[in-house]
Each structure stands twice: as structure tokens, then as C-alpha cells.
Amino acid sequence: MGAEQSKKRKDFKNISDEEYKRFMDTYKKATSGRSKMTREEFTPTYTIIGEFNVQCYYRLVKLEPSGLLQAKTFLKIIDDGLGHFDSLAKALKITFGDQKEPIMRNVVKIFCDSNKFTREDQVRLYDYFEGENNRPVEELEHFFSSCPLFPYCAAFIYQKLIERQGDSKMPVLSDKSILLGNVDQLILNSHLPFDRRKNWTMLFSNQRDGNSFSQLLRKVNGEGPCFIVVRTMRGRRFGFFASHGLLAGPLYRGTAECFLFQLAPVLAVYNATGRTDNYAYLNYQQQSLPNGLGIGGAADVWPFFIHESFEGGLCQKNSSAFEQCWLAEEEHFKIKHLEVWRPGDKPAKSFEEQLLEAERSPEKSIIDKDPEARAVLEMAGKSMHSEAYRDPAPLLD
Numbered sequence: 307m308g309a310e311q312s313k314k315r316k317d318f319k320n321i322s323d324e325e326y327k328r329f330m331d332t333y334k335k336a337t338s339g340r341s342k343m344t345r346e347e348f349t350p351t352y353t354i355i356g357e358f359n360v361q362c363y364y365r366l367v368k369l370e371p372s373g374l375l376q377a378k379t380f381l382k383i384i385d386d387g388l389g390h391f392d393s394l395a396k397a398l399k400i401t402f403g404d405q406k407e408p409i410m411r412n413v414v415k416i417f418c419d420s421n422k423f424t425r426e427d428q429v430r431l432y433d434y435f436e437g438e439n440n441r442p443v444e445e446l447e448h449f450f451s452s453c454p455l456f457p458y459c460a461a462f463i464y465q466k467l468i469e470r471q472g473d474s475k476m477p478v479l480s481d482k483s484i485l486l487g488n489v490d491q492l493i494l495n496s497h498l499p500f501d502r503r504k505n506w507t508m509l510f511s512n513q514r515d516g517n518s519f520s521q522l523l524r525k526v527n528g529e530g531p532c533f534i535v536v537r538t539m540r541g542r543r544f545g546f547f548a549s550h551g552l553l554a555g556p557l558y559r560g561t562a563e564c565f566l567f568q569l570a571p572v573l574a575v576y577n578a579t580g581r582t583d584n585y586a587y588l589n590y591q592q593q594s595l596p597n598g599l600g601i602g603g604a605a606d607v608w609p610f611f612i613h614e615s616f617e618g619g620l621c622q623k624n625s626s627a628f629e630q631c632w633l634a635e636e637e638h639f640k641i642k643h644l645e646v647w648r649p650g651d652k653p654a655k656s657f658e659e660q661l662l663e664a665e666r667s668p669e670k671s672i673i674d675k676d677p678e679a680r681a682v683l684e685m686a687g688k689s690m691h692s693e694a695y696r697d698p699a700p701l702l703d
Contacts, residue, residue: 320385354420355463395446401463417462477503489573527588531547531648532547532548535647542570542571558586566602577629599612603622609622
């Protein structure tokens with residue numbers, strides 16, 4: 307019996323023996339053991355498809371001479387939906403029709419309903435995908451390559467049809483956020499390295515920790531990769547991801563894994579262009595250097611910068627460091643709420659160990675030229691193991 311089942315299952319590349327058996331048990335229970343399923347049996351059995359299950363059934367039975375749905379026909383479509391991008395695109399066109407908009411709307415609604423997202427979440431997720439997808443339906447698999455979150459949401463439907471658990475793209479937050487909703491978390495998480503997608507730790511919140519730059523410095527300094535998220539007095543929400551975190555001092559940190567993002571009024575992610583190494587920056591109480599927290603800029607030209615006064619920040623449009631954007635939609639913004647989140651675990655090396663490693667670098671730090679820079683480290687509340695602070699590259703030319 308097991309060998310016969312495995313032989314039948316071999317027609318499907320992406321479905322295991324256990325999943326095949328589970329599907330067939332559900333199917334036969336619904337049909338009272340018959341090999342074909344009616345619409346009346348289909349709709350209460352596969353509720354994951356929701357309000358689209360009647361339309362879906364009629365699309366599926368177009369492939370059937372008898373006008374009734376056979377298990378092997380349905381399984382073949384599910385198998386395609388669990389496969390590579392080209393076969394997933396094929397499965398979506400059979401399941402939801404060959405028009406781009408209905409495919410996207412159906413996938414988003416089913417995914418959001420299944421995960422108990424709100425109606426607003428559904429609208430925002432659809433708008434995000436619509437903004438990312440400028441290709442015709444014939445090139446759906448190319449859209450998948452540029453926006454891998456969409457094929458994840460689409461494959462989620464086929465996983466549920468065979469009762470496969472799948473991996474959640476939603477992070478587990480240490481605290482409740484007043485700035486990040488379900489869709490914000492989902493989209494930002496999808497742009498992170500895989501090892502940083504499971505747990506997010508709140509490092510700072512001005513609602514919890516106060517409107518203090520020195521508190522922000524102490525909470526984020528040397529704590530690892532992090533998101534900075536702001537809501538301005540005008541209601542704009544935006545921020546950036548620092549791939550290597552923030553370390554107080556005169557040097558930039560991070561790589562092209564850093565990115566900017568907007569959350570409201572639009573939802574979009576802006577990747578690094580690779581034209582500069584000026585990524586995350588954190589400095590405090592210096593006379594000759596920018597004082598504050600920012601990314602992708604220098605002097606008084608930044609796509610995102612928070613002054614050490616903590617009252618507000620700078621935001622210039624179309625920085626060469628990132629794809630074109632204007633996060634705050636105003637050059638000078640006032641902060642209403644600010645949160646900092648660390649995705650993933652804290653770095654294995656402590657702040658002090660990072661300083662010692664930097665000290666061993668043969669390159670001269672700016673602190674050798676300007677002892678005043680040492681105050682930055684002392685303001686961060688960290689003990690000094692060395693009279694020098696060094697890192698691979700200087701802040702400003």
C-alpha cells in the first residue's frame with residue numbers, strides 16, 4: 307500500500323508522501339470515497355480560498371472532460387504552485403485567471419484573511435505589490451524575482467491546501483510597536499538577511515525612554531544591526547536599516563545591505579546604489595563633525611539625519627547613496643515618535659571587543675588627530691580600554 311502511494315506521489319515533485327496521503331484522506335472524506343468532486347463538496351472543504359472558491363472550482367474543472375474535479379488534476383496545480391517561479395505563475399493563472407490585477411488581489415486577500423490582517427493591511431500590501439510590479443502577466447515570474455515576498459504569499463495558498471506549515475515571514479517582537487503594523491513588519495522582514503528574520507528586539511522608544519539623544523546613544527551603541535523608524539509631526543513614517551548597526555565615533559559603518567524605507571503615506575523600500583560607502587553614522591558633541599544619527603550623507607546633506615538635539619532632523623531628496631526618494635517629503639522634520647529595533651541576535655562581540663579590534667587596525671583614527679572625539683565613547687557610557695579609536699575607513703575626506 308505504501309509503495310503504491312509513493313508511486314502515485316512520484317508524479318508530483320514538490321509534495322511529500324505524507325502530504326499526498328493527508329490530501330487524499332481529506333479529498334475522499336469530502337467525496338465519500340469517490341474519485342471526483344462536485345462544487346458543493348469543494349467549497350466547504352477548501353475554505354482557504356475563501357470567497358473565490360466557487361470561481362476557482364469552475365476554472366479548475368475546465369481541464370476536466372467530465373466537468374467534475376479529479377484529485378490528480380487539483381494536486382498537479384498545487385504541485386506547480388509549490389514549485390519554481392515559472393510553475394507558480396502557471397498555477398496562479400489557472401487558479402485565478404490570466405489577468406494580473408485579479409491574481410494579485412486574490413493572493414493578497416487570501417493571504418491577509420488567513421493571517422487575520424486588517425482591511426487596511428490588505429489595501430497597503432496590495433498597493434505595495436502594485437508599485438513593485440510593472441510587468442505584464444506574461445512575465446509574472448520576472449516580477450517574482452524582483453519582489454520575492456509576492457511568490458511567498460502566493461505559495462502560502464498552495465501550502466495550506468496540503469496542510470503544510472511553511473515558514474512565517476512575520477517576526478516575533480519583544481515589545482508592542484506604535485510605529486510598525488503587520489504589513490510594515492512583513493515587508494521590512496523580507497528585505498533582511500535570513501538569519502535576522504525571526505526575532506526583533508526593541509532597543510529604544512522615545513515613548514518609553516524619553517526624548518533624549520544620550521539615551522538613544524546608550525541604547526543603540528554597539529548593539530548590532532538595527533532599524534531606525536520615525537513618525538514626524540506631519541504623520542510621515544520612514545526610516546532605515548543599518549546592516550552593521552551603529553557605533554559611536556567618527557566613522558561610517560555598514561554595507562550595501564543598508565536600505566531606506568517609507569511606511570506612510572506610501573510603502574516602499576529604497577536599496578543602496580553602491581556609489582558610496584557612507585552608510586550608518588552616529589556621533590555626539592563634536593565641533594568639526596556632524597553630530598547626530600544618520601545614513602548616506604555628509605556635512606549637512608543627508609537623506610536621513612537626526613540632530614543630537616533630538617527635536618528633528620534633515621531629509622534631502624534623491625541621495626546618490628540610495629534609489630531616488632524623499633522620505634520625509636520635507637527638508638526639516640520634527641520627531642513625534644522614534645523606535646529602534648534590532649532584528650536577530652546581538653553580535654557575539656561586545657562593544658568593548660569591537661573597540662579593541664578597531665584599535666589593532668594599522669590605520670590612524672581621527673581620534674589620534676582630535677582627542678575631543680573620545681568624548682563620544684564616554685557619552686555612550688562605555689569603558690575605555692585604549693587611548694585610540696580606530697576603524698577601517700575615515701569619516702570625511
